[in-house]
Amino acid sequence: MQSLEKNLIVALRYATAAVHESIEQLPIMLRIMSLSVTRADYCHYLLVLRELYTPLEAALYTAIDRDTQLRLGVRPKLPALLADLNEQAAMNTDEIFSVTTDVMHSTIVIKNINDLVGSLYVLEGATLGGRTIARHLRRVLNNELGSARFLDFHGEQTSAVWKQFAGALDELCAEQRLKPDAVIAGALTTFDDLYQQLARCN
Numbered sequence: 001m002q003s004l005e006k007n008l009i010v011a012l013r014y015a016t017a018a019v020h021e022s023i024e025q026l027p028i029m030l031r032i033m034s035l036s037v038t039r040a041d042y043c044h045y046l047l048v049l050r051e052l053y054t055p056l057e058a059a060l061y062t063a064i065d066r067d068t069q070l071r072l073g074v075r076p077k078l079p080a081l082l083a084d085l086n087e088q089a090a091m092n093t094d095e096i097f098s099v100t101t102d103v104m105h106s107t108i109v110i111k112n113i114n115d116l117v118g119s120l121y122v123l124e125g126a127t128l129g130g131r132t133i134a135r136h137l138r139r140v141l142n143n144e145l146g147s148a149r150f151l152d153f154h155g156e157q158t159s160a161v162w163k164q165f166a167g168a169l170d171e172l173c174a175e176q177r178l179k180p181d182a183v184i185a186g187a188l189t190t191f192d193d194l195y196q197q198l199a200r201c202n
């Protein structure tokens with residue numbers, strides 16, 4: 001078996017598999033992956049994620065230093081999400097945009113680089129699933145989906161970006177800047193926090 005230092009991304013996947021599975025089973029996720037999903041469901045989903053991503057990315061991108069950000073190849077997803085919401089609003093200005101999501105309160109605290117990288121793993125990994133969701137929505141909603149900049153954030157670059165992220169994790173571990181167990185704990189905390197918030201917004 002490989003040590004955590006050699007393949008942190010694999011350890012992260014194993015450690016978070018159960019909570020990922022639980023998130024996929026939440027009503028809001030089952031709705032977005034259903035064959036009867038509507039454009040209103042898609043807009044609601046974006047609005048909910050906007051509430052989650054706004055405080056979380058603000059905390060992460062305030063804490064990260066430029067060198068670590070470049071090495072991990074990460075950047076905020078919120079601008080893409082807001083652009084998708086604007087695009088949807090331009091298509092139709094009905095009550096879809098009056099949804100309130102004020103029940104959400106993140107409890108995430110970024111104490112150190114391990115928490116930071118653990119959280120970034122969750123948001124970066126979500127772009128892998130995002131591609132799957134985008135493909136499904138394209139099939140059902142067709143042109144109504146619009147550009148899906150957020151869900152298909154890295155597009156054709158998805159696997160290259162993920163490889164860079166995984167490689168950087170192992171380098172940072174080898175340089176002893178990261179403690180694998182603490183990164184895993186940070187990822188689990190973030191996943192749990194997102195789970196709680198997503199469970200409340202149905």
Ligand code: HEM
Binds near residue numbers: 029122123125
């Ligand atoms: C309907 C909801 C979701 C579906 C269907 C879904 C689906 C997927 C799929 C298919 C993958 C694997 C992609 C691949 O290996 O190429 C994946 C990975 C991942 N997803 Fe999701 N996902 C969902 C929601 C989420 C959410 C809400 C988050 C967190 C915000 C999340 C975080 C992750 C992470 C961190 C990975 C990477 C796992 C790894 O290390 O390989 N997912 N998802």
